[in-house]
Amino acid sequence: MKGRLENAGRDAQVIGAVADRRAMSALLDRIDEQTRLAGHNRLALLIFGLGDAVRYAVNVFKVLEVTPPSTLTPVAGVHPLVQGLAELRGQLMPVIALPQLLGGSPPVHPQWVVTEFNGRRQAFIVANVERIVHVDVAKLQAPDAQSGEAITGLVETPQGWLKLLDFEHVLARIIGEPPELPDAWRGRLGDHAPEVLVVDDSSVARGQMQRTLTALGAQPILLNDGAQALAWLLQASESGRLARVKLVISDLEMPQLDGYALTARIKEHPRLKHLRVLLHSSLSGRFNADLVAKVGADRFVPKFSSEALANAVLEDLSAV
Structure with a gap:
């Protein structure tokens, strides 16, 4: 289930559900070729689940690939939800148990969403990856400031509501706050x-x-x-x-x-x-x-x- 997502897309509304490895590869290749939404107040989101009824999303600009789990090397002295290090694309990166971080259980058939942002690469364990949707940024709703959830926005799609995870908040909980100004x-x-x-x-x-x-x-x-x-x-x-x-x-x-x-x-x-x-x-x-x-x-x-x-x-x- 590999494929690059280094650009976001242009005019498709919803790109259908992914059932197998070949479908995911074709989907990501298509997105890589077609997408260029940034600058038009539109956003391409990769939808994923963590094992419950909630559907989450991440900007595809942050996603390098979706892959089955691979070999993990345990690391001492790290946050307990860092499951270990994995070598992907010739680079070692931490693998983070996202369902447990948000109060869930380890998925039975996990997938890894490999991301790059803040100058770092990391893989997040998820339960399933669904599809990619393109949304109008004007339709994104800010979350309730009192909810305490690690989300930056909500958006309604024909299949239901999506929560945009605040991955910066997630990494701060795992790795710690950025260093202060000297x-x-x-x-x-x-x-x-x-x-x-x-x-x-x-x-x-x-x-x-x-x-x-x-x-x-x-x-x-x-x-x-x-x-x-x-x-x-x-x-x-x-x-x-x-x-x-x-x-x-x-x-x-x-x-x-x-x-x-x-x-x-x-x-x-x-x-x-x-x-x-x-x-x-x-x-x-x-x-x-x-x-x-x-x-x-x-x-x-x-x-x-x-x-x-x-x-x-x-x-x-x-x-x-």
Whole structure:
């Protein structure tokens, strides 16, 4: 059941259920050839299950392959839900028991979803992989902030609701929070404390950016999605507050309005186009560099490197 998913798709609505190894291989090959949705406020999602009635999804940009289990090498001193290390594509990576992490039981016939984000590769054990769906980002709903679930969004499909797992939250629980900004960076912005708008649907990412920006001496304003951010910016442009905002840092994957679409709206608007926009994502830069330039973003920075983010913020603010 192998195949690459390094690009997301264009116009199919639902690509049918997968029953066997040949079908999965053909499916992933087809997606690899056909898909290129990013930048159009659309999202390709791989649907999977963990052994209960809930259906989960992950952005296909984060998925390298779906594969049957292979040989595991036990590792001492790691989180108990890291089942061991496996060699895939010539690289050792941790294999994480996702069902147990979310309170379930080990699946009887597991599959591995091999992912790459935050500069790391890891495999997640799942019970089954269903299909790929393409959704309009505007139809994604933000989860209840009080639920405590590790999800970034909900979307309704003809087959029922999907939960988009917050894999950044999952990895933080397994591996730990990203390292904090070293003391040498603290206070580098001096006394003027510029306001920076931060837009991300992951609470882990928002927290990391808030700590980094505060340590530098900036005043972060935290919002959850692109639609909230655009509304906030338009209101700020009318009230006069926009003059205090020097930089927008946006995630790529978000409900309502993704980072590409938000950037395009900012750069097209006569009262907002002067703002510098830094796109900040856990996704690899292998496919998005051209899109970042196309929508007019000023920079792309990978997530969860406090020093890389701090350096980019200092350079962008010095250019204002």
